[in-house]
Amino acid sequence: MGLGFGLNLLLLAMVATNLLSFYHLLSISTTSPTTPSDHPSPPVPDHLLRQLSTIRATINHLTRLHPLSPPSTTTSPSSKSPPSDLLLHSLLLPIATACHDHPDLLHRFMNYTPFSPCPSLPPSLPESLILRGCHPLPRRRCFSRTPPSSPPSLPSDPFPSTLPDSSVLWSSYDSSSSSCKSFSCLNPSLGFDMRSESYRFLKSSDLDLSVPQFLKIAAGLSSPIRLGLDVGGGTGTFAAQMKRLGNATVVSTTMNLGAPYSEAVAVRGLVPLHVPLQQRFPVADGTMDLVRCGHAVNRWIPVPALEFLMYDADRLLRGGGFLWIDHFFCKGGDLEKVYAPMIGRLGYKKLKWASANKTDASGLKNGDVYLTALLQKPALK
Ligand SMILES: *[C@@H]1O[C@H](CO)[C@@H](O)[C@H](O)[C@H]1NC(C)=O
């Protein structure tokens, strides 16, 4: 049906467009120019409206996602067919195209009993879907499991001495390598040790822009920092320092990837935005004073995807807002060849631009370099 249907659609669209322009010409020539406000243009004839809505429906039909087969209400599903739940919910809700490219994962995610507790799934399952482009995940009508008790006290300081273990459903993390069921046994280098985290983003060097230094630069430019987005925010330490030192509200994008990063961010009184890097950030245009890209943003992201990410950051930023590229790394030669021109095309003012060899084992092996840059979006764009 594809080609024939497409052709029909095209013909229909052409016919309708012509009819519509003809109609517009008619209405222009018959409307008296002297009384524009007294005579609103005559209503569009019904047949045109009907044709337009047919076109709209056809386009919707063509672009809408189709489940594997239409749900059958009369015959009982065979054991091979997907559960009717999956089909029902696929039809009810708009589902991202990529979800249907992974029917096994989608099936597992959507296989639940409505109005009951959601089945226990490893957190890696929904994230596997999200990372494959199935984002946002379809909604489900089941009760998500929550930790048995709320934390004993909610810290107002985003650097509490310990993160309360009761804020995590540790059984969800069973599949991760160890049997660790406490923040205290997670690898401290992952950002769960609050004591060492409290020193991060305070030191400045050629390659390290510190939070106090950044706040000073912004203040010097009379550019207030109230809101920010931290892309790849880990356990939220950047947002925590911005809150502590600048009273700023920074939301952090998080993925759990085997450890309770989002829970850690939340228990610190910060906002974990559970979104992947490769899709439009769910933040309104021109609203952010700062977008920071941490080390999750690096050469592992394919160049075109990275370019889209940069332009999405630009979309979020207000005029005069800041893009902070923090320890981005790539192959030595690519910085000048690929990434500097890409960043340059944004037309931002360079307030800091520092690069250096990445001297850890993998950096030396790959000939990687780091870039730390602070860029300001032009006021008028
Ligand atoms: C943050 O806000 C508090 C309360 O309004 C104020 O006392 C403090 O000076 C502010 N800190 C900064 C760095 O602006």
Ligand SMILES: *[C@@H]1O[C@H](CO)[C@@H](O)[C@H](O)[C@H]1NC(C)=O
């Ligand atoms: C960085 O590494 C390159 C080769 O990988 C070397 O030629 C260069 O001298 C290094 N730069 C510094 C500042 O160490």
